[in-house]
Structures are given as C-alpha cells and as structure tokens.
Amino acid sequence: xxxxxxxxxxxxxxxxxxxxxxxxxxxxxxxxxxxxxxxxxxxxxxxxxxxxxxxxxxxxxxxxxxxxxxxxxxxxxxxxxxxxxxxxxxxxxxxxxxxxxxxxxxxxxxxxxxxxxxxxxxxxxxxxxxxxxxxxxxxxxxxxxxxxxxxxxxxxxxxxxxxxxxxxxxxxxxxxxxxxxxxxxxxxxxxxxxxxxxxxxxxxxxxxxxxxxxxxxx
Amino acid sequence: xxxxxxxxxxxxxxxxxxxxxxxxxxxxxxxxxxxxxxxxxxxxxxxxxxxxxxxxxxxxxxxxxxxxxxxxxxxxxxxxxxxxxxxxxxxxxxxxxxxxxxxxxxxxxxxxxxxxxxxxxxxxxxxxxxxxxxxxxxxxxxxxxxxxxxxxxxxxxxxxxxxxxxxxxxxxxxxxxxxxxxxxxxxxxxxxxxxxxxxxxxxxxxxxxxxxxxxxxxxxxxxxxxxxxxxxxxxxxxxxxxxxxxxxxxxxxxxxxxxxxxxxxxxxxxxxxxxxxxxxxxxxxxxxxxxxxxxxxxxxxxxxxxxxxxxxxxxxxxxxxxxxxxxxxxxxxxxxxxxxxxxxxxxxxxxxxxxxxxxxxxxxxxxxxxxxxxxxxxxxxxxxxxxxxxxxxx
Numbered sequence: 234x235x236x237x238x239x240x241x242x243x244x245x246x247x248x249x250x251x252x253x254x255x256x257x258x259x260x261x262x263x264x265x266x267x268x269x270x271x272x273x274x275x276x277x278x279x280x281x282x283x284x285x286x287x288x289x290x291x292x293x294x295x296x297x298x299x300x301x302x303x304x305x306x307x308x309x310x311x312x313x314x315x316x317x318x319x320x321x322x323x324x325x326x327x328x329x330x331x332x333x334x335x336x337x338x339x340x341x342x343x344x345x346x347x348x349x350x351x352x353x354x355x356x357x358x359x360x361x362x363x364x365x366x367x368x369x370x371x372x373x374x375x376x377x378x379x380x381x382x383x384x385x386x387x388x389x390x391x392x393x394x395x396x397x398x399x400x401x402x403x404x405x406x407x408x409x410x411x412x413x414x415x416x417x418x419x420x421x422x423x424x425x426x427x428x429x430x431x432x433x434x435x436x437x438x439x440x441x442x443x444x445x446x447x448x449x450x451x
Numbered sequence: 452x453x454x455x456x457x458x459x460x461x462x463x464x465x466x467x468x469x470x471x472x473x474x475x476x477x478x479x480x481x482x483x484x485x486x487x488x489x490x491x492x493x494x495x496x497x498x499x500x501x502x503x504x505x506x507x508x509x510x511x512x513x514x515x516x517x518x519x520x521x522x523x524x525x526x527x528x529x530x531x532x533x534x535x536x537x538x539x540x541x542x543x544x545x546x547x548x549x550x551x552x553x554x555x556x557x558x559x560x561x562x563x564x565x566x567x568x569x570x571x572x573x574x575x576x577x578x579x580x581x582x583x584x585x586x587x588x589x590x591x592x593x594x595x596x597x598x599x600x601x602x603x604x605x606x607x608x609x610x611x612x613x614x615x616x617x618x619x620x621x622x623x624x625x626x627x628x629x630x631x632x633x634x635x636x637x638x639x640x641x642x643x644x645x646x647x648x649x650x651x652x653x654x655x656x657x658x659x660x661x662x663x664x665x666x667x668x669x670x671x672x673x674x675x676x677x678x679x680x681x682x683x684x685x686x687x688x689x690x691x692x693x694x695x696x697x698x699x700x701x702x703x704x705x706x707x708x709x710x711x712x713x714x715x716x717x718x719x720x721x722x723x724x725x726x727x728x729x730x731x732x733x734x735x736x737x738x739x740x741x742x743x744x745x746x747x748x749x750x751x752x753x754x755x756x757x758x759x760x761x762x763x764x765x766x767x768x769x770x771x772x773x774x775x776x777x778x779x780x781x782x783x784x785x786x787x788x789x790x791x792x793x794x795x796x797x798x799x800x801x802x803x804x805x806x807x808x809x810x811x812x813x814x815x816x817x818x819x820x821x822x823x824x825x826x827x828x829x830x831x832x833x834x835x836x837x838x839x840x841x842x843x844x845x
C-alpha cells in the first residue's frame with residue numbers, strides 16, 4: 234500500500250521468485266476463483282493483478298493518485314478514494330470479498346471500516362502488522378522508544394499507520410463487530426507462515442503479520 | 452440549400468456560411484432519416500458537420516469519438532476556419548500524441564444545435580428559407596448523442612473504441628454509455644456530471660438573459676434583421692468564463708495588476724488586467740459563435756438529468772454495462788466539482804461497472820481539461836493504453 238503521497242508505507246522486501254509478495258499470495262489463496270473482489274488500499278494494484286490472473290473480477294480503492302495511475306495503467310478498475318469516507322457509498326453484498334491488505338491500521342476508524350467491509354462483502358480479508366511481535370515488545374521494553382522495524386520503518390510522528398494493534402487486539406475487534414474468523418495465518422520474520430497449530434499467544438508473539446479471512450456471523 | 456439575402460456584416464456572413472457549408476466533412480440525413488428529438492418532433496432534413504483524423508482500421512475497431520464542450524466544435528485537431536487558431540485539443544490529439552492519430556481513427560462532430568455546420572438555429576429552415584432562430588426545436592444532450600450515433604452508422608462503425616469528452620462533452624459520454632453501452636468499449640468522461648446543478652442552471656440563465664436583453668437580439672431574428680447581439684453574447688461569455696477558471700488561477704494570472712497603466716483612472720475603463728482579459732474573451736467569442744446556439748446549447752445542458760430517464764436511479768442508467776470507465780475531476784473545478792464525479796462513480800459501482808476514478812490536483816479550474824495538465828495526461832494514457840491492449844488494438 235502507498236501513503237497519500239504515493240510512498241510505500243510497508244517496505245516489504247519479501248518477494249517470491251516469481252515476483253509476488255508473500256502476503257499477497259497468502260491473501261490470494263483465501264480468495265475463491267471467479268469471485269468479485271474489492272481491494273481497499275490497493276496501492277499499485279499488484280494484488281489485484283495477481284487476483285485477476287486467477288479469474289477474479291477485481292475493483293480497487295486507493296488514496297494516492299500515483300497508485301491509481303499505476304493501477305489504471307495495468308488495466309485495473311481503481312477509484313481514487315479514502316476507505317474512511319468512501320466505503321459508505323458501496324451497496325450491501327456488492328462483492329464476495331473485501332480485502333484490506335496492510336491498510337486497516339492506517340484508517341481513522343478501523344472499527345467502522347471493518348463493519349463496512351463485512352456489509353459490502355460476504356467475506357473480509359484483513360492483513361495487519363502485528364504490534365505484539367516479540368521484537369516490537371523488546372524494542373519498547375529495552376529501547377524505551379516506539380519501535381521501528383523493517384516492515385514499519387517510520388517514526389511515530391510521520392507514520393501513516395495510526396492505529397496499531399496486536400493479533401489479539403484484532404481478534405477482540407472481530408468479536409465486537411460480530412465477525413467470524415474463518416481462517417487465520419501468521420507470518421514470521423522471514424515471511425514464512427507459522428504452520429503449527431499454535432495457541433494465540435504464540436502467534437501474537439512470533440507472527441510479524443496476521444492475515445485473517447472473516448465472514449459475518451449471521 | 453436556399454441562398455438567402457442577409458443584411459449582415461462580413462464576420463456574420465462568414466459564420467452564416469460556416470453554418471450551412473462548413474469547412475469540414477458533412478453528413479446529410481434526408482427525409483428518410485429524421486432525428487427524433489426529445490421535444491417530440493422530428494428534425495428533418497438535417498446535417499452533421501464533422502472532422503476525422505487518422506485511419507479506420509480493417510476491423511473498424513479503433514475509432515474514438517471526441518465530444519466537444521459548450522462552445523467547442525469539430526475542429527479538434529486542425530486550424531479553426533473562423534479564428535485561424537489551432538484545434539481546441541491539439542495538445543491531446545495528433546500524431547504521436549496521447550490520443551495518437553497514427554493508432555486511432557478520431558472523430559469529432561459539431562453537436563446538433565451548434566453553429567459550425569451541424570443543423571442549428573443559425574441554419575436555414577427549409578420551410579421558410581430563413582434561419583431557424585427561435586423556431587428551431589429545443590435539443591437535449593440525448594438528441595446530440597442520437598445524432599452522433601447516426602453519424603457513426605453513416606461511417607459504417609458498429610462499436611467505438613472510446614468516447615471521450617469534458618464538460619458538456621463529458622455529459623455526452625455519459626449519455627452514450629447509458630444509451631449505447633454495447634457500441635462503446637471505453638468511456639472517458641472528464642469534469643462533468645450526470646445532471647446540471649441549480650447553480651449551473653443559474654449561471655446559464657444569467658448568460659441567456661444577457662443575450663436576450665441585447666436590443667440587437669430582436670427576439671432571436673437578428674440574422675434576418677441584419678443585427679447582431681454582440682454585447683449580450685459577450686457579457687454571457689464573460690460571466691461564463693469566470694466559472695471555467697478558479698479564484699487561485701485568476702489571482703495567479705492577473706492578481707490586481709493594472710492594464711497598461713500604473714494607477715486607477717477613477718473611471719469605468721478596464722483598469723485591471725482581469726477586466727481587459729474578460730472583455731477580450733467576450734469580444735473574440737462573438738466573432739465565432741452564434742447567440743441563439745448559445746441559448747440552445749446552454750438549455751440542453753440545463754435539461755440534462757441522466758437519472759431522470761431511469762426512474763431517478765442513476766445506477767439503472769449503467770446497469771449491466773460492459774464498458775470500462777475512467778472518470779476524472781479537478782480539485783479546483785467549481786462548475787463540476789469532484790462530488791459530482793463521485794456520484795457518477797457511485798452509480799457505476801452500484802451497477803457493477805468497471806470504473807476507475809482520479810481527482811487531479813490543480814488550481815486551473817474547470818478548463819484544466821483543455822490545458823497541459825500532466826496528471827490528467829498520465830491517467831488518460833494509462834487508461835487508454837490498457838483499454839487498447841484489452842481491445843486487441845496495436
């Protein structure tokens with residue numbers, strides 16, 4: 234995802250050999266082929282393009298015009314807009330999946346955004362940077378400063394990520410808004426998923442990112 | 452067409468000739484092909500003046516229709532026959548340019564109701580042998596688009612690659628998308644809306660009243676009576692021109708600078724540069740534009756309300772469309788502000804259309820679509836490039 238000026242918020246150096254980002258592949262494998270997808274905060278459109286190669290009918294929202302330009306030039310249908318204000322305009326059940334890849338922590342009202350996601354889509358897919366990761370805990374404990382990592386390189390005063398949470402926190406929010414977690418995947422420092430059926434505290438400590446497939450608990 | 456004796460000045464004579472026998476291609480539609488107007492009458496016979504650039508490919512798939520704005524015309528990429536100035540979108544269209552005439556077959560036609568060769572109020576009414584004047588039926592944006600579709604038929608083109616336009620041209624693009632979705636692959640409406648706002652109708656009414664208050668207007672019979680409502684039309688143009696710019700752009704360009712003087716003259720001369728500029732805009736406009744056409748075309752924009760044709764639900768206008776859209780607005784456009792474009796996007800989304808949208812940051816106001824605006828060019832280039840690849844164009 235890009236910030237308002239078009240600069241990347243996440244410096245994700247984790248690419249697979251065919252050039253796709255690891256977190257994109259994780260998201261993509263949660264999406265059923267042939268479905269309709271809205272990618273909120275689609276950045277340069279790479280995830281949408283990956284999904285469209287898999288027969289998905291994709292749409293995007295992106296706040297930076299550079300991101301919009303890059304996406305449109307790839308033939309994607311991307312609207313310049315702001316998740317905080319524009320999701321309200323989308324009709325109920327318009328999509329099979331609404332995706333927020335590393336975006337929700339940059340919104341002003343993550344709870345409202347999450348509720349809109351689950352209203353607009355039958356499913357939501359959210360990936361978050363996990364602030365409960367051990368390195369961040371240690372950074373704050375021993376450094377005494379807001380942690381900065383490879384994935385979260387900005388200082389507290391110029392980061393676009395204004396609503397950090399841990400995997401546990403996000404699980405609580407899902408409870409509150411009545412979202413069911415259908416699948417959860419945590420990714421460690423090296424971009425490898427934590428496969429073991431581990432307890433939540435383990436994921437919260439060792440997962441650098443969490444990726445969640447959500448649905449409404451009707 | 453009947454020759455009539457008109458007591459007119461040389462400039463007017465040229466304009467009247469341009470209305471009948473324009474310096475462009477003309478498609479004639481006889482009694483067998485009337486234009487069925489929203490007003491409930493048939494316009495017949497009628498003609499559409501148009502220009503083309505580039506070559507239609509063998510598959511007839513590379514045609515782009517450009518829709519012009521209120522005071523534009525078909526001379527989009529050639530020297531204007533009345534003003535001698537370059538085409539109004541030379542910056543966008545041409546060999547090697549963004550809309551590349553080496554790749555695309557570009558068509559632009561004068562709208563019905565216009566004054567550059569398509570049938571309008573300054574054309575001769577065959578029943579009377581005199582210019583139509585106010586007896587010309589009121590036309591709508593949909594009528595303009597119907598006429599364009601007839602022209603496209605006439606040219607043997609089934610499906611346009613793209614329909615592109617700004618302002619009133621953008622309204623036509625949206626009407627095309629609603630009326631003929633299967634006849635266009637891509638739509639690029641710029642700085643427009645699906646309906647004219649009360650404020651915009653109000654601006655237009657001021658302009659029309661300025662024309663009609665000019666004693667030389669003569670109830671619209673000025674061509675027959677040998678007069679010309681120059682002052683009224685110039686004032687209308689001056690007022691309208693302000694709405695095409697922005698506070699910031701006017702300030703940057705003129706500020707409070709004096710025109711050829713160092714201090715105020717304590718008179719009503721054009722002391723300020725901005726006054727002088729507007730007067731020039733007004734006086735040059737009347738040399739190339741017909742006052743009655745101005746009334747008719749502003750009226751057509753006022754009447755435009757796309758949702759009204761679909762039970763008030765805009766999304767129904769675009770339901771099931773396969774056309775891919777790229778909607779563009781400008782931050783400083785107060786005539787068609789971004790919220791209007793967002794309404795278009797909202798409706799297209801509700802209709803599951805394939806839509807992109809970009810709001811260009813500029814202080815140049817509504818007319819930014821006519822100017823060298825790199826961000827506009829960037830989004831258009833990306834959109835048309837990807838669309839032409841999807842369409843299988845080389």
